[in-house]
Amino acid sequence: MALHKAVLYRNLPKILTNQSRHASLVPGEPDGPSIKTSSIPGPKSQKLIQELGKIQQSGSVAMFCDYDKSIGNYMVDVDDNVFLDVYSQIASIPVGYNHPGVLKLLTDPHNMRTIANRPALGVMPGADWPDKLKSVLLKVAPPGLDLVTTMMCGSCSNENAYKMMFMNYMKNQRGGEEFSQEDMDSCMMNKPPGAPKLSILSFKGAFHGRTLGVLSTTHSKAIHKLDVPAFDWPIASFPQYKYPLDQFKRENQQEDEKCLAEVEDLIVKYSKIAPVAGITIEPIQSEGGDNEASPEFFQKLQKITQKHGCNLLIDEVQTGCGSTGKMWCHEHFNLESPPDIVTFSKKMQLGGFYHSNQMMVQKAYRIFNTWLGDPGKLIILEGVVEAIKRDNLLQLVQDTGKVLRSGLDNLAQKYPQHIKDVRGRGTFLAFNAPNPAHRDRIVGNMKNEGVITAGCGETAIRLRPALIFQKHHADIFLGKLEKVLSQLK
Amino acid sequence: MALHKAVLYRNLPKILTNQSRHASLVPGEPDGPSIKTSSIPGPKSQKLIQELGKIQQSGSVAMFCDYDKSIGNYMVDVDDNVFLDVYSQIASIPVGYNHPGVLKLLTDPHNMRTIANRPALGVMPGADWPDKLKSVLLKVAPPGLDLVTTMMCGSCSNENAYKMMFMNYMKNQRGGEEFSQEDMDSCMMNKPPGAPKLSILSFKGAFHGRTLGVLSTTHSKAIHKLDVPAFDWPIASFPQYKYPLDQFKRENQQEDEKCLAEVEDLIVKYSKIAPVAGITIEPIQSEGGDNEASPEFFQKLQKITQKHGCNLLIDEVQTGCGSTGKMWCHEHFNLESPPDIVTFSKKMQLGGFYHSNQMMVQKAYRIFNTWLGDPGKLIILEGVVEAIKRDNLLQLVQDTGKVLRSGLDNLAQKYPQHIKDVRGRGTFLAFNAPNPAHRDRIVGNMKNEGVITAGCGETAIRLRPALIFQKHHADIFLGKLEKVLSQLK
Structure with missing residues (x-):
């Protein structure tokens, strides 16, 4: 399947210049997040967290994931929740999950x-x-x-x-x-x-x-x-x-x-x-x-x-x-x-x-x-x-970064009681909540909406999407954030 | 090729119990070391060491290796020298090079x-x-x-x-x-x-x-x-x-x-x-x-x-x-x-x-x-x-260790001016040379004979073979060591 996708991908070199709203750089991405369980972590994750807790300190584990199903900017957990990942495993996933170019290299016998x-x-x-x-x-x-x-x-x-x-x-x-x-x-x-x-x-x-x-x-x-x-x-x-x-x-x-x-x-x-x-x-x-x-x-x-x-x-x-x-x-x-x-x-x-x-x-x-x-x-x-190099991802980061930045600036103007001090470069962006509890609530509610973000410092929320985060991903993120902010008390 | 070997291997479950002198646990091993170049590192390694030296400190590099060709206990360098490896990459290779069981796991899509x-x-x-x-x-x-x-x-x-x-x-x-x-x-x-x-x-x-x-x-x-x-x-x-x-x-x-x-x-x-x-x-x-x-x-x-x-x-x-x-x-x-x-x-x-x-x-x-x-x-x-577990390698280490140990004890008796204080457990063995220069000469001469060992401490030579080191490998090692000791001045 990996190879098939890679071949498919290579037949679409103009994907970036001739981009429809949902033409993702990594083929096979879903249209958006979808949450199946009433709470997160879901029941299967909870069971695994308990199991892991018998072997090691597991207090930091947020959920368990299915990395066979995860694709591009979307992370799928063991309860079949699909998240738009704007945290990328503590900023460590560069080109999304199961990137066809990476998978192809791993099939090479040498x-x-x-x-x-x-x-x-x-x-x-x-x-x-x-x-x-x-x-x-x-x-x-x-x-x-x-x-x-x-x-x-x-x-x-x-x-x-x-x-x-x-x-x-x-x-x-x-x-x-x-x-x-x-x-x-x-x-x-x-x-x-x-x-x-x-x-x-x-x-x-x-x-x-x-x-x-x-x-x-x-x-x-x-x-x-x-x-x-x-x-x-x-x-x-x-x-x-x-x-x-x-x-x-x-x-x-x-x-x-x-x-x-x-x-x-x-x-x-x-x-x-x-x-x-x-x-x-x-x-x-x-x-x-x-x-x-x-x-x-x-x-x-x-x-x-x-x-x-x-x-x-x-x-x-x-x-x-x-x-x-x-x-x-x-x-x-x-x-x-x-x-x-x-x-x-x-x-x-x-x-x-x-x-x-x-x-x-x-x-x-x-x-x-x-x-x-x-x-x-x-x-x-x-x-x-x-x-x-091939997909000109540094330019993409700058372009998507501008969309995210101006969207966040708008939200900060509209919801000054919830977020402020928008800052950063490219898609490496952040903003502050008024206090730690408020920040944690935003991060938690975003997760319930199917978007993974994370805190840093006392009151900041940081964005760490992969380099393949495109305009349509930014739009989903901003829409969910507005929903969360508009419902916050 | 890897898969083919794995299949071949699984058809030979009695390889250990019905062992001929050269029946290696990892199929495809050569009969012994063979040295092609007049000095080590050979010319291709030397060129690569120079090249690496332009990028980073390369003073510790002994040679460059071909890990596609290396197999079991044998390491092949870029000059096609074949070494019996009794050092295993600073004791870090457990079951030899290109073990079929490991290669097979790496082809699994998950x-x-x-x-x-x-x-x-x-x-x-x-x-x-x-x-x-x-x-x-x-x-x-x-x-x-x-x-x-x-x-x-x-x-x-x-x-x-x-x-x-x-x-x-x-x-x-x-x-x-x-x-x-x-x-x-x-x-x-x-x-x-x-x-x-x-x-x-x-x-x-x-x-x-x-x-x-x-x-x-x-x-x-x-x-x-x-x-x-x-x-x-x-x-x-x-x-x-x-x-x-x-x-x-x-x-x-x-x-x-x-x-x-x-x-x-x-x-x-x-x-x-x-x-x-x-x-x-x-x-x-x-x-x-x-x-x-x-x-x-x-x-x-x-x-x-x-x-x-x-x-x-x-x-x-x-x-x-x-x-x-x-x-x-x-x-x-x-x-x-x-x-x-x-x-x-x-x-x-x-x-x-x-x-x-x-x-x-x-x-x-x-x-x-x-x-x-x-x-x-x-x-x-x-x-x-x-x-x-399958190949009962802990028992093999004990058995091979006894062969190595008694061989080293014999050599220490025969060449007390060159080696002494044989010690260790299993195949994790060592002995001392009379001084650092003498030790380095033994390690160097062994390398010229196609056997990789290494020093540790002031005067010790340590053996760190993989767990698949068998009696016939021990015999080759001991034979080469005796040759080196007998020719030392």
């Missing part, structure tokens, strides 16, 4: 053997690995960053990127000298100078992952951090803007300046405690509430890192891979030079980071682990990148 | 869609997820541990297992009280009491991964740790035994007692600095040099953790999944009760940890990330577990 025989990529990679890195990962690299290291997930991508910043910082400190015997002996016992007192500067509201290093730079929600020891590293304020942006230009500019001054103060303060080897920042703080900062903020932040000899890491785990209308969100910022490191995961299917030549670690086995990523995931990404 | 549509398992798992956890992962669970949490790799498995130990420790400290406002506020700024000063006790020579939390408990090689900040956590001595064990019983027993006393001293000392929430230990220190400790050592260590209210984590990332002749190495230790947590990865294909009921975290989103493992990897593990 690709199947690549999945069956996952090698230790740092020791014995497969013959086509350099070519795949070039033809897939480097084909969509951020401008100016030609080197790439692959990992497994977002947390370990950031962890290893931090290590690269520490190593680069110490390389500069050491001025070309080799490691001393004291370095080598002391690091084995977790002591300086070999394990130096250095830090990564992060921002309030940031999310960079959940393993112990990156968790020390995550400050989005207490539940992520409670009871886990953390490094004493500097934490600066992230701009908190007033909306609409064009009415509060001066105030928001002052907010930028205040936060940048705090960054510089912290760098100076920590130079005596644990010098700042690098700054980590999201182009849009995602888990923390879809908090945005201006291009000027990022430009000036980069200048500060250069002035103080810190490295700059842009964490594009959630923002990367096209959903802001550019492949990488920081491309919107017109930085004078590329950031030192850009991390990715989620929609990219495997984790990793692009980095500049200067960041290259000179010795082997320093940034290393058994698998160093997964060639099987690069096969899926290959299908994703092909679809992005 | 499984293919499972790979194409990786969900956020903590939010919207697929319909068959609880069943897969039960029929695959829990089917091979360590005795007494009925709960399992899945992750991606060894490092993040240990990171999250440490978090679980911190959370359990604090739950006990808190005595059922809810988090205080101070807990919630302080943790957001990385400060106690919310981000408490707690520690994990680890051992000299240990390897538990490379992200910042677990790297603070890794002490195998300086190159893994240099320039990376670490937590100031207690580090105890791991027993260093004299060989042969039966000649040095008293000395080794004293060594156990000395190390255990050190553990207890450190727990007391750190109770005032950063109380020990958990102890992490490998059943055999693998990267650190295949250092073993006695069952009595582990039994007494467990008693110490119980006495002081610390949790005990057994890290089976390298030792787990059968290669010691039991599914889990700690099953050799006859512990009085199960350890609190057992982590896995590598041969298990996905990461994760088994744990006891008491360790279950009560609130959602505390042990959590976007993917929480990968159902696609569980498909491969399903094929692995099927093969282990």
Whole structure:
């Protein structure tokens, strides 16, 4: 069936230019959501949640899904409810469910053997690995960053990127000298100078992952951090803007300046405690509430890192891979030079980071682990990148984004008691409810209407559709949202 | 071809009981290694290493491989050299290359869609997820541990297992009280009491991964740790035994007692600095040099953790999944009760940890990330577990292990100037060379003879064959080793 669909699809190359209201990029999508059960999760999901609860903590599970039936932007659950998915598995599904291009690649015998025989990529990679890195990962690299290291997930991508910043910082400190015997002996016992007192500067509201290093730079929600020891590293304020942006230009500019001054103060303060080897920042703080900062903020932040000899890491785990209308969100910022490191995961299917030549670690086995990523995931990404290019998905994201944005702006004007502060880029959009309970009610009611969205931060609702989200999907979403808002008390 | 082989294979159920010298468990294996190039890496590998070096640090790459041609215990490189693989991609290939049972599962349309549509398992798992956890992962669970949490790799498995130990420790400290406002506020700024000063006790020579939390408990090689900040956590001595064990019983027993006393001293000392929430230990220190400790050592260590209210984590990332002749190495230790947590990865294909009921975290989103493992990897593990059961691979490991062990003992007697201190369990075996350079020469010469082994620690050579390594493979290995040793100067 998968192959049949793929063939069908290839016979319709003009689908985008000659688009009827329901001509979906992924064939076979239903016309809209449909809800069969009186409550969600439905009875079959509830039973499975109980079953899972006997094996592991299942309190976060919303429902169980049928991924054989799910297609394109539509997710089907085990109770046969059909949802328009505007959350995409925490922003990690790039071209929808069962994309024919991806399924086709998975039937290829060489690709199947690549999945069956996952090698230790740092020791014995497969013959086509350099070519795949070039033809897939480097084909969509951020401008100016030609080197790439692959990992497994977002947390370990950031962890290893931090290590690269520490190593680069110490390389500069050491001025070309080799490691001393004291370095080598002391690091084995977790002591300086070999394990130096250095830090990564992060921002309030940031999310960079959940393993112990990156968790020390995550400050989005207490539940992520409670009871886990953390490094004493500097934490600066992230701009908190007033909306609409064009009415509060001066105030928001002052907010930028205040936060940048705090960054510089912290760098100076920590130079005596644990010098700042690098700054980590999201182009849009995602888990923390879809908090945005201006291009000027990022430009000036980069200048500060250069002035103080810190490295700059842009964490594009959630923002990367096209959903802001550019492949990488920081491309919107017109930085004078590329950031030192850009991390990715989620929609990219495997984790990793692009980095500049200067960041290259000179010795082997320093940034290393058994698998160093997964060639099987690069096969899926290959299908994703092909679809992005062939179907001009970045343009589609911009076009659909405009429809969503203006629809949300209208709803915010019509229902100011329910939603406000519409913001974002491309289809990576968000708005606020007046309070957390109100927000949760909107998300819940949307689910009952057959639309999956999600909260972030205190009061925000975030949109994370796949890149194949088209105008007619946006119309359905906006119609359902208006229905929910109009019925809210 | 894959399917054809699978069918062929299923027609030969008596292959094990009616075994000719060359009847391999995976059909299609060559009769032995064959080396075509005058040096290794060969010219094609060398070219690819150069090419990869333009994209990333490639100093650790030994050769490039053809995973379409590799089969069973034999790895074929891009220069058509055929190696008997006694290292298995850093101990991560459980049933050899292109196992027909695994390939067959990958042709199943449902499984293919499972790979194409990786969900956020903590939010919207697929319909068959609880069943897969039960029929695959829990089917091979360590005795007494009925709960399992899945992750991606060894490092993040240990990171999250440490978090679980911190959370359990604090739950006990808190005595059922809810988090205080101070807990919630302080943790957001990385400060106690919310981000408490707690520690994990680890051992000299240990390897538990490379992200910042677990790297603070890794002490195998300086190159893994240099320039990376670490937590100031207690580090105890791991027993260093004299060989042969039966000649040095008293000395080794004293060594156990000395190390255990050190553990207890450190727990007391750190109770005032950063109380020990958990102890992490490998059943055999693998990267650190295949250092073993006695069952009595582990039994007494467990008693110490119980006495002081610390949790005990057994890290089976390298030792787990059968290669010691039991599914889990700690099953050799006859512990009085199960350890609190057992982590896995590598041969298990996905990461994760088994744990006891008491360790279950009560609130959602505390042990959590976007993917929480990968159902696609569980498909491969399903094929692995099927093969282990059907072909009685744990018994095979014990049988082949005896052949290897007695062969190595003979060679150690014959060439005492080259190898000594043969040790290990099942096929998870190792021996020492007199010094690092000598060790590297043996590993290099074995490679030139078409056999892949690897070093660990200072002077050890470790054997990490797949579980399908049979007597005739052991004979080839021992023959090549004798040839190399006899020609060494």
